[in-house]
Amino acid sequence: xxxxxxxxxxxxxxxxxxxxxxxxxxxxxxxxxxxxxxxxxxxxxxxxxxxxxxxxxxxxxxxxxxxxxxxxxxxxxxxxxxxxxxxxxxxxxxxxxxxxxxxxxxxxxxxxxxxxxxxxxxxxxxxxxxxxxxxxxxxxxxxxxx
Numbered sequence: 001x002x003x004x005x006x007x008x009x010x011x012x013x014x015x016x017x018x019x020x021x022x023x024x025x026x027x028x029x030x031x032x033x034x035x036x037x038x039x040x041x042x043x044x045x046x047x048x049x050x051x052x053x054x055x056x057x058x059x060x061x062x063x064x065x066x067x068x069x070x071x072x073x074x075x076x077x078x079x080x081x082x083x084x085x086x087x088x089x090x091x092x093x094x095x096x097x098x099x100x101x102x103x104x105x106x107x108x109x110x111x112x113x114x115x116x117x118x119x120x121x122x123x124x125x126x127x128x129x130x131x132x133x134x135x136x137x138x139x140x141x142x143x144x145x146x
Contacts, residue, residue: 043097046090048076051104053132057124059096059115062141066096070117070140074100074126077109103128115140 043056059067069091076086090098100113103126111126113136120140128134 043095043099044090044093045099045101046088047102048086048088048100048104049102050076050078050086051102051128053103053105053128054099054101054134055103055113055126056097056099056133056135057092057113057115058135058137059092059098059117060137060139061117062139064139066094067092067117067140068094068096070096070115072098072100072113072115074111074113076103076107076111078104078107082108105129105132 057072059070059072061067071089071091073087073089076088078084078086088100090100092098103111105128107128111128113124113126115122115124115138117140122138122140124136124138126134126136
């Protein structure tokens with residue numbers, strides 16, 4: 001038994017060295033920034049798991065630049081008599097985008113998507129019966145002070 005205990009760690013070390021030796025040339029062949037620059041930015045995504053529709057929200061500020069960390073919330077009412085409710089919340093990435101996927105194809109009550117950032121608040125209405133794959137451009141301007 002003692003010989004086997006000595007043999008296994010030595011074998012594990014040689015297998016580990018072999019794996020490292022094979023992995024290093026593969027990682028050296030790939031350029032450092034190639035994988036990141038080749039793929040386009042994917043918007044932040046949240047799934048409702050209720051259907052096949054989606055809503056993509058592009059949030060910009062008053063200067064027309066993408067708004068980072070804008071809070072996007074919605075409440076989905078579904079089921080018999082719209083008794084079931086699902087609250088979703090996500091934040092925009094550096095590109096100012098959020099995608100809400102797998103939304104129901106038909107809703108009995110309207111679905112409103114709220115976008116807030118600091119003291120700015122905007123709202124859009126999503127109607128899956130009209131546009132199942134909708135894109136909304138939301139501009140958060142300074143609030144009117146009256």
